[in-house]
Amino acid sequence: MPEVEYATTMPLGRPVIWEFVKDMNNWAPFVTGYQKHEIIDDTDSIWTLKGDVGILSREVKLRAHITEWVDEQRVTFTLTGLNEKVDGGGVLVMSDEASAAMGEAEAPAPPPKKKRRWFGRRLVDWFVRKMFRRVHGEGPKRLAAPTTATARSRLSFTLRMDAGGPTGPLVNAMLGPALEPAAEDLANKIAAHLERVHLGTDAQAA
């Protein structure tokens, strides 16, 4: 089952991040390929995404169901394909990071180190990321944060998708490399938005 994790840090406290993240209407447009979403109730929503499956672009409808909701800490959810045989889920986790030294310009921290992949796989990932950027545009450029920050938070996003049915092995081969840039994109767009709003950094000026 293809699964990816991406994490970023922000010079903002968890309450600020949570205030934004808890309402999916705030960040829904940041989801890769977002077309629309419909909130059914407190736990369920239906999403329409336009995803690049290999070479062409296709609409996928997914039902998202929230299975765990811990204020200012985590949201866990499952995903069920409505028009494709695909299932998955993920978790959005917020945690505190040690405050950085005052007066030191801060760039977004890199994600946690992962086991180094086989060269061929990295080459495929590089290619997919390049194609992804070509189709969806460059991700948000984040500036060094101002020096007034006192709190740091880490936002991590784990996403897994598994295509089922007879074509599953083929679809998973295509989905796998596309997930990582999607997770990275969402986390970075949320971070860039919050930094712009709360710290006055202007991603557009980058």
Next chain:
Amino acid sequence: MFHSRRMWFRKSRAWSLEVDLVVIGSGAAGATAALAAHAGKARVAVLEKSAKFGGTTAVSGGVVWVPNNKHMPEVGIPDSMDEAVSYVTRLADGRSDPALIRRYLEVAPQMIEFIEGATPIVFKALARYPDYHPEFPGGKPGGRSLDPGLYDTNQLGAWKDKLRKSPVFGMTAMSVTEATDWGVFSKPSALPFALLGKRFKQGLVCYGGALCGGLLEALLARGIEPMLSTPVHELIVEDDRVAGVRAEQGGKELLIKARKGVVLASGGFEWNAELAARFLGGPLTHPNSPPGNDGDGLRMAMSLGADLGNMTEAWWCPSLDIPGEEYDQRQLHRGDFATRSLPHSVIVNRQGQRFVNEAHNYNDMMKAFFAFDPVSYDRPNLPAWIVIDAQYLERYALLTYVPGMPIPDWLIKADTVEALAEKIGVDARGLVATLARFNRFAVEGADPDFRRGESLYDHFYGDPSRVEHGGNPNLGTIEKAPFYAIQVHPGAIGTKGGPRTDGDARVLRPGGEPIAGLYAAGNVAAGVTGAGYPGAGATIGAAMTFGYLAGRHAAAAPATK
């Protein structure tokens, strides 16, 4: 006698680049022309309008139709020039020069020898892929269509991601031979999807991607780097001959001198609604090719006074849409080859009536969609619908659907035939009567109305397991609810009308004399097969043959100063 702008070029020309031959377009016609010219010691530039190499060929099946090819003996199928000429002449229906037909059939086998010598491609004769009218005199049960096999795109190095990928075949790397053996349409659940996933990860491609990959590798090996994203806007004429082109790259104008000539290999005009409406014999609304095929080559040839031929014709293909599916930022129109040929499916018009052998070859069956009623002054067979039942979806593939997957929401569904008819705006009584009659034929195993399932060609896209049980591989009842429908649209793989050419692919004036320095090959030119579609790969076979002739002739032509 020249346009003032051309005169301006002549007086103040400052060539950005000078070569012997400029090839406009990077499909099989253009690539073959470039390789043939290079083999004749010519310096070649290949200009491609889009950001990807391969043109229409790259999204196609990649099969090359060549009678008397060197691989036919390997599969034990004999052939002869007389048979091939007789067969193609009948299908051309008087719309092609007999001398040109003969020239094509004589040279095509040489072209295959050349390509196999100049590229890594080794073709395999498809013994079970029949000609599209195999029962006609000179028709064959197989062997004339050649499969390029699989291609490893890693061989292209940095050019790997510049090879155009087919939106339909680009993700399932299986050769045509394998697709046939595995029953890609009739036994889709049994396909080795794990193997296909592995091949996808490895960078293997098939069909048109494989053919274009091999051609591109050969070009790169010769130092010919195609100039992508470089549209050509105008042919430059000097001293009454085509002497170069005015192109554009990155917003800058490029004037490229062509000392020996220019080959138009830029594809058809199927995406140009205005040209399609002006020339074609039917309303082409859903082309299957890349959207860049907008008739720029045709316009350039017309601007120099080229004679035109076969302008009403296209490589017609019924097309189906999955809403929201896009390729090159346009709605993708998928050609339908099997849905209409498999049991438990039928095509009806708005009266709910059948009007054609649904399983017949895509080019010729499409023409029945354009039937014109002079009294009502309309086309009664448009719009048309494919109607299937639950039995179909239990067994067979339909576009992206494979049994075991959720029923697609792009299929219109109803629990009764009458309700389905109402949903799609078809006469309900007509549809009920049609299905009752069709079901009787299905049980009897014969279709006296339209002869579906009589031809070996029909069988190729049918369900062979039916034959094993003594049935008709193309017929099955439509009686098990729910019932489903999808609209079938007039589409085409490409147009095949354009400038007339001679036996060396030189573009001709109305008087029959060539326009010096101008060649045309592929869908931009008047198709040598006229109205017909002789067999799988007849598009590419003719395109490569006339590309080969153009490149060879141009290389041997005297260079202008």
